[in-house]
Amino acid sequence: MSDNNIKMASEHLDFYYGDFKALHDVSLQFRKKQVTALIGPSGCGKSTYLRCLNRMNDLIPISRVEGKILLEGEDIYNTSWDVVSLRRRVGMVFQKPNPFPKTIFENVAYGLRVNGIRDKSEIEKRVTESIQQAALWDEVKDRLQESALGLSGGQQQRLCIARALAVEPEVVLMDEPASALDPIATQKIEELIHELKQQYTIIIVTHSMQQAARVSDKTAFFYIGKLIEVGDTDTLFTRPRLKQTEDYITGRFG
Amino acid sequence: MTGNRRKKAEKTMKSLFFIIATASVAVLGMIMIFLFMEGLPIFKEVSVKNFLFGKYWYPTSDPPDFGIFPLIIASISVTGVSAVMAIPLGVMTAVYLAELASKRVAEIVKPMVELLAALPSVVIGFFGMVVVAPFLQDIFDMPTGLNLFNASLMLAFMSIPTICSISEDAIYSVPNALREGSLALGATQWETIIRVVLPASISGISTAVILGMSRAIGETMVVLMVAGGAAMIPGSIFDPVRPMPASIAAEMAEAPFRGEHYYALFATGIVLFLFTLFFNVIADFISNRYRQVGEASL
Numbered sequence: 325m326s327d328n329n330i331k332m333a334s335e336h337l338d339f340y341y342g343d344f345k346a347l348h349d350v351s352l353q354f355r356k357k358q359v360t361a362l363i364g365p366s367g368c369g370k371s372t373y374l375r376c377l378n379r380m381n382d383l384i385p386i387s388r389v390e391g392k393i394l395l396e397g398e399d400i401y402n403t404s405w406d407v408v409s410l411r412r413r414v415g416m417v418f419q420k421p422n423p424f425p426k427t428i429f430e431n432v433a434y435g436l437r438v439n440g441i442r443d444k445s446e447i448e449k450r451v452t453e454s455i456q457q458a459a460l461w462d463e464v465k466d467r468l469q470e471s472a473l474g475l476s477g478g479q480q481q482r483l484c485i486a487r488a489l490a491v492e493p494e495v496v497l498m499d500e501p502a503s504a505l506d507p508i509a510t511q512k513i514e515e516l517i518h519e520l521k522q523q524y525t526i527i528i529v530t531h532s533m534q535q536a537a538r539v540s541d542k543t544a545f546f547y548i549g550k551l552i553e554v555g556d557t558d559t560l561f562t563r564p565r566l567k568q569t570e571d572y573i574t575g576r577f578g
Numbered sequence: 579m580t581g582n583r584r585k586k587a588e589k590t591m592k593s594l595f596f597i598i599a600t601a602s603v604a605v606l607g608m609i610m611i612f613l614f615m616e617g618l619p620i621f622k623e624v625s626v627k628n629f630l631f632g633k634y635w636y637p638t639s640d641p642p643d644f645g646i647f648p649l650i651i652a653s654i655s656v657t658g659v660s661a662v663m664a665i666p667l668g669v670m671t672a673v674y675l676a677e678l679a680s681k682r683v684a685e686i687v688k689p690m691v692e693l694l695a696a697l698p699s700v701v702i703g704f705f706g707m708v709v710v711a712p713f714l715q716d717i718f719d720m721p722t723g724l725n726l727f728n729a730s731l732m733l734a735f736m737s738i739p740t741i742c743s744i745s746e747d748a749i750y751s752v753p754n755a756l757r758e759g760s761l762a763l764g765a766t767q768w769e770t771i772i773r774v775v776l777p778a779s780i781s782g783i784s785t786a787v788i789l790g791m792s793r794a795i796g797e798t799m800v801v802l803m804v805a806g807g808a809a810m811i812p813g814s815i816f817d818p819v820r821p822m823p824a825s826i827a828a829e830m831a832e833a834p835f836r837g838e839h840y841y842a843l844f845a846t847g848i849v850l851f852l853f854t855l856f857f858n859v860i861a862d863f864i865s866n867r868y869r870q871v872g873e874a875s876l
């Protein structure tokens with residue numbers, strides 16, 4: 325357990341929406357600088373699980389968590405944890421692009437400002453770097469002061485990625501970041517994930533088997549709130565251990 | 579044949595609604611024509627400039643003075659001071675209800691704020707006269723508690739519900755995705771409200787503020803009862819004033835029909851109308867201009 329390469333882990337995690345138990349005893353580890361894909365049919369709890377990792381579910385009043393989630397060995401649901409600093413270390417990109425109704429520049433600068441960075445040149449530098457890192461720079465460099473809402477869906481999503489990267493999190497959570505995008509934008513985001521893995525620990529929810537196979541090192545298969553199987557992506561897709569997994573990845577599911 | 583009958587019925591309904599709609603527009607038009615017909619003749623006696631900027635309103639002395647500048651200043655200052663009180667209170671209440679209050683608290687507080695809007699203005703005026711005025715008089719040792727400040731306070735009470743409920747709708751309609759996006763970056767709830775939610779709902783809040791103000795500037799009963807009634811340019815917020823609606827309401831009954839005074843009061847009505855029209859046009863402009871806020875569209 326005290327493996328230095330483990331960035332984040334959940335131990336016997338149960339999650340409830342009121343009386344409804346959405347996650348059952350999920351134990352999963354995420355290694356540093358690896359991409360882990362979460363797959364499974366709709367409604368199986370992937371988003372719920374992901375949102376436990378940065379305590380986004382705290383916003384749902386009736387929700388309840390049991391078990392542990394560890395970030396570098398420390399339990400993030402421990403009462404002494406500061407949620408704000410947790411979310412700074414564990415960033416998130418949402419399924420639907422959600423840029424703020426501000427300028428492109430301000431969208432990325434926002435995270436820096438709320439994290440106390442005031443120095444103008446520092447902000448400018450990090451905004452530029454993050455937009456470059458998100459492979460968006462060439463498309464927006466001449467219109468940084470225009471509204472982010474004028475960007476295309478794919479551009480908006482890369483802007484949201486840039487926004488998440490600007491605060492230099494350690495872990496990046498992505499909930500189907502490419503689900504609303506065309507193949508070209510999707511490809512750009514996948515290439516981006518490859519780049520990002522040099523630096524970040526990435527956990528990505530996806531409905532596309534091909535995408536999971538292309539971008540991830542590990543894949544975890546969820547079914548009705550349970551973690552069914554987890555393993556190296558290559559192994560899981562070629563030689564799954566369980567029949568359920570095989571049925572799902574080959575599309576014979578029902 | 580039923581198809582034909584249905585078509586005919588539909589057509590009848592359509593024309594019926596058209597007539598009803600035109601009727602209210604026609605009434606509005608008639609009132610305006612009447613207002614201008616009864617107001618404009620005063621400008622045969624005084625120039626527009628002297629009317630608007632004349633400093634003396636002595637409509638019954640001989641010769642009379644028809645300068646409504648003190649009344650205009652009174653209306654603007656009463657509305658302005660009430661805005662200074664009502665905007666922060668109304669918007670903050672809206673933020674509290676939409677963002678911070680638990681569901682149960684919101685369910686209790688919201689109807690109460692709305693009930694404030696249901697209070698007849700004469701009741702608010704009465705409260706200002708009987709409770710607030712003596713209180714002000716005692717505390718600040720003033721000759722009269724019926725003054726600009728008291729009127730502004732009462733008008734603030736009246737515009738808070740408008741400002742609050744329209745702002746709350748605006749804040750409520752900010753997509754949750756924006757809040758989550760902000761929180762996920764390590765912003766506190768407070769920063770999220772100030773820097774994301776409020777800017778995203780600014781058009782709705784501005785509309786709310788302007789509608790609240792336009793209600794305040796046209797309000798008659800309250801200012802008639804508590805503003806003090808002196809047609810002078812106020813030197814401080816504790817001076818008595820005479821806003822335009824109060825002047826019209828107080829003097830109309832005794833102004834000789836179609837005399838100069840009568841015309842002057844109608845002309846004051848025109849000025850008041852132009853003020854509220856201006857507020858509404860601004861409100862319309864803002865809500866159209868910033869319509870596209872919130873969740874990005876794909």
Ligand SMILES: Nc1ncnc2c1ncn2[C@@H]1O[C@H](COP(=O)(O)OP(=O)(O)OP(=O)(O)O)[C@@H](O)[C@H]1O
Nearest residue numbers: 341344346364365366367368369370371372373384
């Ligand atoms: N806010 C909520 N309140 C109550 N139940 C919820 C809430 N959000 C999700 N659920 C339920 O929890 C279960 C898991 O939902 P979740 O969104 O995590 O699934 P998912 O695997 O992400 O699905 P999808 O692939 O469709 O996004 C579902 O049965 C869903 O109905």
Ligand SMILES: [Mg+2]
Nearest residue numbers: 370371372499
């Ligand atoms: Mg989901």
